[in-house]
Amino acid sequence: MSEICPQMADKKSIQELNDIASQVRRDIVRMVHAVQSGHPGGSLGCTEFMVALYFEIMNYHPRPFNMSGEGEDVFILSNGHISPVFYSVMARAGIFEVSELATFRKINSRLQGHPATHEKLEGVRIASGSLGQGLSVATGIALSKKINGDTGFVYCLMGDGELQEGQNWEAIMFAAHNGVDNLIATVDFNGQQIDGSTKEIMGFEKIKDKFEAFGWITLDMQGNDIGNVIQTIRRAQELSGKGKPVMINMKTEMGYGVDFMMGSHEWHGIAPNNDQLASALGQLTETLGDY
Amino acid sequence: MVKIEILDQKDTRSGFGAGLLELGRRNPKVVGLCADLTGSLKMDAFKNEFPERFFQVGIAEANMIGLAAGLATGGQIPFTGTFANFSTGRVYDQIRQSVAYSGKNVKICASHAGLTLGEDGATHQILEDIGMMKMLPGMVVINPCDYNQTKAATIAIAEHVGPVYLRFGRPKWPVFTKPDQEFIIGKAWHINEGSDVSIFCTGHMVWKAIEAGEILANLGINADIINIHTIKPLDTEAVLRSVSKTGCVVTAEEHQMNGGLGDSISQVLALNHPAPLEMVAVKDSFGESGTPNELLVKYGLDTVNIVDAVQKVISRK
Numbered sequence: 001m002s003e004i005c006p007q008m009a010d011k012k013s014i015q016e017l018n019d020i021a022s023q024v025r026r027d028i029v030r031m032v033h034a035v036q037s038g039h040p041g042g043s044l045g046c047t048e049f050m051v052a053l054y055f056e057i058m059n060y061h062p063r064p065f066n067m068s069g070e071g072e073d074v075f076i077l078s079n080g081h082i083s084p085v086f087y088s089v090m091a092r093a094g095i096f097e098v099s100e101l102a103t104f105r106k107i108n109s110r111l112q113g114h115p116a117t118h119e120k121l122e123g124v125r126i127a128s129g130s131l132g133q134g135l136s137v138a139t140g141i142a143l144s145k146k147i148n149g150d151t152g153f154v155y156c157l158m159g160d161g162e163l164q165e166g167q168n169w170e171a172i173m174f175a176a177h178n179g180v181d182n183l184i185a186t187v188d189f190n191g192q193q194i195d196g197s198t199k200e201i202m203g204f205e206k207i208k209d210k211f212e213a214f215g216w217i218t219l220d221m222q223g224n225d226i227g228n229v230i231q232t233i234r235r236a237q238e239l240s241g242k243g244k245p246v247m248i249n250m251k252t253e254m255g256y257g258v259d260f261m262m263g264s265h266e267w268h269g270i271a272p273n274n275d276q277l278a279s280a281l282g283q284l285t286e287t288l289g290d291y
Numbered sequence: 292m293v294k295i296e297i298l299d300q301k302d303t304r305s306g307f308g309a310g311l312l313e314l315g316r317r318n319p320k321v322v323g324l325c326a327d328l329t330g331s332l333k334m335d336a337f338k339n340e341f342p343e344r345f346f347q348v349g350i351a352e353a354n355m356i357g358l359a360a361g362l363a364t365g366g367q368i369p370f371t372g373t374f375a376n377f378s379t380g381r382v383y384d385q386i387r388q389s390v391a392y393s394g395k396n397v398k399i400c401a402s403h404a405g406l407t408l409g410e411d412g413a414t415h416q417i418l419e420d421i422g423m424m425k426m427l428p429g430m431v432v433i434n435p436c437d438y439n440q441t442k443a444a445t446i447a448i449a450e451h452v453g454p455v456y457l458r459f460g461r462p463k464w465p466v467f468t469k470p471d472q473e474f475i476i477g478k479a480w481h482i483n484e485g486s487d488v489s490i491f492c493t494g495h496m497v498w499k500a501i502e503a504g505e506i507l508a509n510l511g512i513n514a515d516i517i518n519i520h521t522i523k524p525l526d527t528e529a530v531l532r533s534v535s536k537t538g539c540v541v542t543a544e545e546h547q548m549n550g551g552l553g554d555s556i557s558q559v560l561a562l563n564h565p566a567p568l569e570m571v572a573v574k575d576s577f578g579e580s581g582t583p584n585e586l587l588v589k590y591g592l593d594t595v596n597i598v599d600a601v602q603k604v605i606s607r608k
Contacts, residue, residue, distance in 0.1 A: 140362040147343070171354045
């Protein structure tokens with residue numbers, strides 16, 4: 001087996017991580033533009049988080065991919081529609097070839113519209129897209145690690161709108177009741193969903209209070225500040241192993257990094273046209289070479 | 292007609308419980324999950340002997356399926372247990388996305404299937420589960436006929452890598468298959484050789500088909516009786532071999548006509564060997580409260596209904 005995360009050996013500065021994030025954002029808008037479909041808004045908002053996880057936080061073997069994640073930290077994406085950021089970060093981390101990003105959402109691709117294991121894309125451990133299922137799966141993997149005596153962490157990312165799905169609350173209850181303390185769940189609190197702001201659609205105030213009432217440890221995080229992301233997840237790791245799961249309330253801005261996409265639900269699931277792509281790319285430095 | 296002895300009267304769910312306990316002893320990867328029905332599913336013995344491998348999930352079936360998908364990802368072999376209704380209809384999308392589409396090695400074990408659940412009534416008497424599960428790509432669907440076959444099937448599915456739906460029931464029912472039998476997924480059991488009609492039967496209806504076979508023998512009709520315990524993958528070869536000989540078919544199952552065993556058999560016939568077919572199944576209806584036998588009689592799933600169907604189908608040859 002390859003050594004744990006070569007990225008970790010080569011410790012990156014905040015500037016270097018932000019440079020990766022800039023390239024990931026270019027990948028996101030180019031992928032979505034190329035097929036005129038996909039979800040750029042949430043992908044752009046979660047870029048720092050995903051870069052921090054795969055280039056700084058997680059211990060994992062980029063290759064060969066091991067489905068069970070034995071001896072590794074594992075990430076589960078519950079809000080599968082932000083597949084562009086998931087795919088770009090995994091490719092940039094060396095899990096599969098960067099050139100494959102060009103196949104996103106096309107026929108015969110392993111990069112399905114929503115992540116899937118079916119086409120055997122390395123790095124994906126569960127299909128997601130139908131919302132509200134990822135936290136249960138992540139909790140199951142965390143239980144598995146406990147049974148197997150594996151000290152790796154399980155990370156899960158969920159959308160805020162996704163918390164409207166009742167299954168999440170079943171999992172939230174279960175994880176606390178069973179002391180699943182190797183689980184760090186992050187909620188992308190961008191305040192937007194397809195039909196409008198989460199506040200309008202089905203507002204849930206005091207999200208941290210809700211998790212705390214269920215028995216979780218909670219933290220706040222500025223999701224578009226990569227330094228703060230790293231610091232907060234490190235803190236979450238320190239708080240783990242003490243009988244409670246940890247939830248991170250991650251404040252992000254949907255569409256972050258592309259001015260005309262920022263702060264609105266309108267870019268949840270639409271693609272930029274040619275002019276908009278040019279404008280977006282003009283705001284994002286090419287740091288690692290486009291695919 | 293070959294003589295089939297009744298060895299005992301036992302519920303098929305107890306066969307599951309016994310099989311799971313044996314599996315727990317044999318295979319440390321096997322874990323159990325249950326949604327507040329541990330006693331009903333007969334999972335107590337497993338729970339008591341392997342508390343570290345048993346997860347009580349409360350009344351939260353969707354989460355149970357997701358947890359099982361996660362445990363399977365980590366290398367465990369999870370067996371989920373609840374009633375058939377809550378094992379399928381309630382969690383269809385969780386099974387579809389997190390288990391079937393994701394190719395997870397989860398065993399969905401479902402008790403109290405069909406009308407023979409009895410007095411609890413139609414909310415709990417699922418008659419659509421075989422249809423829902425067999426439509427999922429890659430899902431194996433098994434409906435054993437008695438205690439011994441259920442126990443053997445429970446043990447066998449742990450060896451199969453991939454999702455399985457195992458369906459069994461609540462009432463005490465004749466035990467007539469061998470203890471410690473070998474169970475081969477997808478391999479039909481030829482109960483009786485006959486040349487006048489093929490009877491394909493599954494679950495509790497296998498015993499009814501055997502009773503019908505005895506009545507038919509006295510009428511001079513020799514039925515080829517085949518137990519289709521695995522509805523998917525279907526033993527197409529056994530079906531076609533039998534119908535080539537008999538030229539007509541009756542199916543018997545404790546399920547809706549739409550989507551069940553009869554539906555699978557009719558597809559095989561239409562595509563390969565068109566032949567007259569009668570289905571003994573629930574005809575587009577919900578069930579109701581009553582004793583198991585009262586319900587089987589009222590909904591046309593009794594021995595006499597199989598006999599009638601055989602006479603009708605033979606007249607159509």
